[in-house]
Amino acid sequence: MSYIIDLENVQKNFQKKTALKNLNAKVAEGEIFGFLGPSGAGKTTTIKLLTSQLLPSAGSVKVFGKEVYSNKKSLYQQIGVLSDNSGLYDRLSVWDNLALYARLFEIPDSRITEILDKVGLTESQKTEARKLSKGMKQRLMLARAVLHRPRLLFLDEPTAALDPGTALEIHKLLLKLNKEGTTIFLTTHNMEEADKLCHRVAFLNDGEIVETGNSAELKLKYITDDITVILKGNNEKIHLKNSPETGRKLMDWMNNGSLLSVHTMEPSLEKIFLMLTGREL
């Protein structure tokens, strides 16, 4: 399998603080990879290393098979970045904001029209960026990040501070982009978002990856023996531990016809993170 991102034994120190300790991760082409962790875990530092905004203190940071710092020019032609500190030219219109980047990447104007349609900003193309709503600004920033059809898209908390409806729109756009072949490296502390979008996730805690895997596989791996039983009549949910006593109870309810359903307790990604680190997100 070809890996588009390859982090090997990466360490990053800021004066006395170690932000990343021996980080190892690989992302395959076509994946949506979620980098999950609480604030301060090292998510943004990792994106900065991958986009050559920072140098690692130790280890190797490869994107497209090459060390990022020695390959900046080619790297920036092939990546798109949307971070919480991305900015727009407030006084310029939606169109002019994109036109600048179209000129920089030598892209025809027809691509601006296409991307505006994709993010649903065609009707606002003459509006100044400062007059857009937060969600529209985020969509414009996403449009700018993918204007040059990057192979790899870095998203740092793309839906933080957005209302659920707008977040949903962004999710749809990201899934569409991924379907068209864009690999996405996403950092978030929103586990629901990661669960919905990502093919694989990595849990980052205090600068270290504590678990990596497919969301469904992780849920199976960390599934508990507990079950929830719903009885006919009052629809009451009864939580039970896996034990001989529970088995006997289930048999009784089945025999007297009062059992409506039995559910296994699948942990959420948030719960798995809590199990692994003892920390809440």
Next chain:
Amino acid sequence: MSFSIKRVRALTIKEFKSFTKNSNVLLMSLLPILFSILYTYIYGGKAEDVPKTDIFMLCLNMNLSMVASFVIGMLIAEEKEKNTLRTLLLSGVSSMEFLTGKVTVTLLITVITNIIMFFITGMETQYLGWFLFFSLLVIISMIIIGAIIGMISPSQMSTGVIGLPVIMLFLLIPMLAEYNDNLKKVAKFTPNYNMNLLLKQTFKGEALSSADLPALATIAVWIVLTAILFAFTYSKIGIDK
């Protein structure tokens, strides 16, 4: 370091579009023109009180210190403050391309303002060439100083605080040098004062001589010094800190 004329052109077009909608920068750029209109209107026809050369020189120095230095400083600082610079750099724009876009727009605004003021105050067209030459030499060092202020300043607001000594040094000292001998001694080391000497001589119709070499040398030294200071600041903090 990569450098593409096409990218610089794209950045310059963006600068001009943004400039026309930036009220802070627009007002600052228009002030020297407004003052030149105002002074010419007030003192027009009373050349014996305030000669037009003095009115022009005052507005010119205002343009050089406020526009050439401050505008580029504000433009750079604003890009840092609003995180647009980071996004540009992540799109493969080099620091030099970014700065060239800013320098181009600042240079054009300053030169155009100078020419407008030249005609508003009624200076003789025959001296326009020399005027553009001498003022351009000073504009270069003023723009470099402005770029340094922009690199140091984290926000548009802070360019005012950091840039205030620049106004004091390059606007007030040459202006007040006529009234105070100590200030005159200091002013002799500033590029603006020396430009003023050269221009006054030119506007009187006097030819340049070897006696003017120290003034020209001082202006040239300032270009070299500010370039060295720029290179040092750039190597220490870069454009995006």
